[in-house]
Amino acid sequence: MNRTLLLQQVLNGLAIGSVYAIFALGYTLIFSVLRIINFTHGAIFTLGAYATYALTGSQFGINGLLAGATLPFRLPFVLALLGGSVVAAICGVIVERLAFRPLRARGADPLLTLVSSLGVAVALVNVTQYLFGAEPYSYPDPLEALPAAVNFGTASAPVLVRTVQVVIFGVSMVVLVLLTYLMNATRTGKALRAVAEDTTTSSLLGIDTDRLVLLTFVISGFLGGVTGTLIGLSVGIAGPYFGIAFGLKGLAVIVLGGLGDIPGAVVGGLLIGLAEAFVPAQYIAYREAVPFALLFIVLLVRPQGLLGRAQVQKV
Amino acid sequence: MSRHLSVSVALAAFVLVGGALAGFAADPPIPIGVSVAQTGPVALAGQEQVLGAQIAEEFFNKHGGVNGRPIKLVFQDGGSDEPTSINAFQNLINVAKVVGIMGPSLSQQAFAADPFAVRAKVPVIGPSNTAKGIPQIGEFVSRVSAPVAIVAPNAVKAAMEIDKNLKKVAVLYAQNDAFNKSETETFQQAVKDLKLDLATVQTFQTTDTDFTAQVTNVLNVKPDLVIISGLQVDGANLVKQLRDLGYKGLIVGGNGVNTAAIFPICKAKCDGILIAQAYSPAYKSRVNDEFKAVYKDKQKKDPPQFSAQAFTGIQVFVEALRALDKKSPIAKMDLATLRVELNRQLISGTYDTPLGEISFSTGPGMGGEIVQKQAYVAQIKMDPDGAKGTFVFVK
Numbered sequence: 001m002n003r004t005l006l007l008q009q010v011l012n013g014l015a016i017g018s019v020y021a022i023f024a025l026g027y028t029l030i031f032s033v034l035r036i037i038n039f040t041h042g043a044i045f046t047l048g049a050y051a052t053y054a055l056t057g058s059q060f061g062i063n064g065l066l067a068g069a070t071l072p073f074r075l076p077f078v079l080a081l082l083g084g085s086v087v088a089a090i091c092g093v094i095v096e097r098l099a100f101r102p103l104r105a106r107g108a109d110p111l112l113t114l115v116s117s118l119g120v121a122v123a124l125v126n127v128t129q130y131l132f133g134a135e136p137y138s139y140p141d142p143l144e145a146l147p148a149a150v151n152f153g154t155a156s157a158p159v160l161v162r163t164v165q166v167v168i169f170g171v172s173m174v175v176l177v178l179l180t181y182l183m184n185a186t187r188t189g190k191a192l193r194a195v196a197e198d199t200t201t202s203s204l205l206g207i208d209t210d211r212l213v214l215l216t217f218v219i220s221g222f223l224g225g226v227t228g229t230l231i232g233l234s235v236g237i238a239g240p241y242f243g244i245a246f247g248l249k250g251l252a253v254i255v256l257g258g259l260g261d262i263p264g265a266v267v268g269g270l271l272i273g274l275a276e277a278f279v280p281a282q283y284i285a286y287r288e289a290v291p292f293a294l295l296f297i298v299l300l301v302r303p304q305g306l307l308g309r310a311q312v313q314k315v
Numbered sequence: 316m317s318r319h320l321s322v323s324v325a326l327a328a329f330v331l332v333g334g335a336l337a338g339f340a341a342d343p344p345i346p347i348g349v350s351v352a353q354t355g356p357v358a359l360a361g362q363e364q365v366l367g368a369q370i371a372e373e374f375f376n377k378h379g380g381v382n383g384r385p386i387k388l389v390f391q392d393g394g395s396d397e398p399t400s401i402n403a404f405q406n407l408i409n410v411a412k413v414v415g416i417m418g419p420s421l422s423q424q425a426f427a428a429d430p431f432a433v434r435a436k437v438p439v440i441g442p443s444n445t446a447k448g449i450p451q452i453g454e455f456v457s458r459v460s461a462p463v464a465i466v467a468p469n470a471v472k473a474a475m476e477i478d479k480n481l482k483k484v485a486v487l488y489a490q491n492d493a494f495n496k497s498e499t500e501t502f503q504q505a506v507k508d509l510k511l512d513l514a515t516v517q518t519f520q521t522t523d524t525d526f527t528a529q530v531t532n533v534l535n536v537k538p539d540l541v542i543i544s545g546l547q548v549d550g551a552n553l554v555k556q557l558r559d560l561g562y563k564g565l566i567v568g569g570n571g572v573n574t575a576a577i578f579p580i581c582k583a584k585c586d587g588i589l590i591a592q593a594y595s596p597a598y599k600s601r602v603n604d605e606f607k608a609v610y611k612d613k614q615k616k617d618p619p620q621f622s623a624q625a626f627t628g629i630q631v632f633v634e635a636l637r638a639l640d641k642k643s644p645i646a647k648m649d650l651a652t653l654r655v656e657l658n659r660q661l662i663s664g665t666y667d668t669p670l671g672e673i674s675f676s677t678g679p680g681m682g683g684e685i686v687q688k689q690a691y692v693a694q695i696k697m698d699p700d701g702a703k704g705t706f707v708f709v710k
Contacts (some may be wrong), residue, residue, distance in 0.1 A: 126354075135576055148558070285518045
């Protein structure tokens with residue numbers, strides 16, 4: 001493999017991996033606080049993408065209940081992205097109230113919460129299809145003025161990466177920094193970590209756990225909206241099942257990185273992306289197996305994931 | 316006397332109306348099953364098929380149904396996977412007791428669900444199953460979708476006419492889908508038959524969204540033509556990423572990307588894709604004009620191939636039922652006999668449809684393979700802003 005091709009594959013891997021990483025960040029945040037896998041993340045991600053689409057003033061297609069509908073105003077892309085993400089955050093709150101809080105209040109088994117979130121995810125996907133139909137949509141391109149790809153090589157030996165993927169990589173790094181700061185350097189972050197450690201004790205110490213859990217869902221939903229929109233910008237909104245496809249891969253990413261570990265989600269995402277990029281062309285059909293094979297090997301050596309802390313069993 | 320007369324008239328009227336009502340009650344609508352993808356990733360094509368079938372139901376009932384008896388379509392969601400389509404077929408066969416089924420949407424689903432219809436001796440018409448071996452599933456399985464082996468090579472020939480120096484070809488296909496695997500074999504054979512150089516073959520999954528690795532491998536061989544066999548979203552994303560990363564040559568797309576539904580994904584970058592067609596809205600015939608007018612009235616655009624093929628599927632059932640009823644009244648047949656006779660009749664008929672004139676060829680142990688007179692190649696032309704596009708027929 002010559003140097004240009006090597007660099008190309010590394011950048012391809014980072015580009016694919018940053019998509020996984022940014023998706024997994026919202027996923028892992030909920031796990032880090034509540035110790036539950038939130039399967040609704042993929043559905044909220046999709047809803048956020050549709051909400052941004054609506055806020056850009058674009059028209060819905062011909063098949064859903066909202067066939068032909070369009071908002072009376074048109075927001076610039078960045079504002080629409082923020083608005084769409086707020087809608088996704090509100091969805092996160094509703095999901096928390098409907099699917100998680102009642103079970104938490106009864107001290108239900110985490111497995112029940114998992115099933116409940118799966119049920120809500122399926123319902124959300126179907127509501128999305130009912131409202132917007134199954135057709136794909138894509139945003140008016142805010143990067144239109146820029147070249148479609150950035151050349152990291154030379155004119156004679158180009159190493160091209162799509163501009164939108166460079167943007168996604170940048171945003172996932174910014175989100176990583178912000179989340180790490182929030183969790184490690186703010187009072188809210190400390191309180192969140194306390195809730196993660198022990199809900200009852202933190203509640204006895206005067207921490208409003210319900211409010212913090214809600215906040216976690218708001219942040220995770222908002223991140224879902226940002227992610228859905230950015231990935232939608234790269235590959236279009238492929239339909240109501242769009243986010244679900246990322247769910248399984250996202251799960252592999254957070255387990256690989258270390259369940260609930262925020263930098264771990266990014267490392268896991270990038271590693272899986274790189275592993276996929278280096279699958280030789282003739283074996284590309286087996287690319288889907290790579291993340292899970294990698295996961296299997298890592299779990300044999302480090303059951304807590306790459307950056308995760310070993311769980312201490314309380315007796 | 317006059318009182319007696321009025322009583323007699325009232326009685327006569329009662330008997331007549333009662334008789335008419337009884338006659339109506341004796342002739343309930345003929346149930347025809349439709350099982351296409353109303354949910355799941357293929358729902359987009361499925362929704363186009365539902366629309367085509369609904370237009371056919373309305374159209375043929377307005378034109379007298381089956382010799383005065385209306386038809387009624389029974390829709391059962393076939394989903395986008397095999398288990399859902401099997402379940403839908405069994406429901407239509409055993410619960411709704413339909414005379415025949417149009418569906419499923421994917422060849423892959425046909426290989427799974429059609430054997431159940433064959434065992435129950437229920438005629439099936441595939442509206443969009445174009446993989447190799449569909450009518451060979453059994454003698455009750457026919458299709459109105461021209462097989463890729465016949466349609467696909469036309470698009471490669473059209474590309475060679477546009478670029479006379481065309482030599483190097485890269486082929487990409489979705490390896491997790493029966494139809495696309497079958498289509499790519501046809502394309503690859505056509506490339507060899509036309510003495511072109513097959514420089515690379517790349518695979519992907521219909522669920523993939525990132526094709527950077529495949530595009531890198533394709534660009535490395537510097538092809539003059541890229542042939543893609545995928546479904547709508549993955550196919551369109553592949554085109555978009557090929558263009559983003561600098562590919563400027565010709566692109567031939569398979570049947571899976573043969574829909575305006577790819578426009579929102581690849582936008583202006585869809586421009587120039589060549590696709591072989593089994594249907595052209597521009598085809599001149601009375602039935603196509605009428606179908607097109609109703610579709611346009613509902614959707615404000617020309618009908619896509621999926622809708623035209625679904626309309627044709629229902630048309631074949633209706634016209635075969637009409638012909639059968641004239642030979643021997645279907646009201647007197649029990650359901651099992653009707654299904655067998657209907658299958659025999661539909662395979663032997665010739666039909667003037669929106670796709671052009673079609674008939675079926677058959678052989679031992681197989682159903683009806685479509686024989687379609689017309690074949691077309693279209694090239695996508697997009698507006699510069701990528702908002703709107705059309706299929707311009709080049710052949």
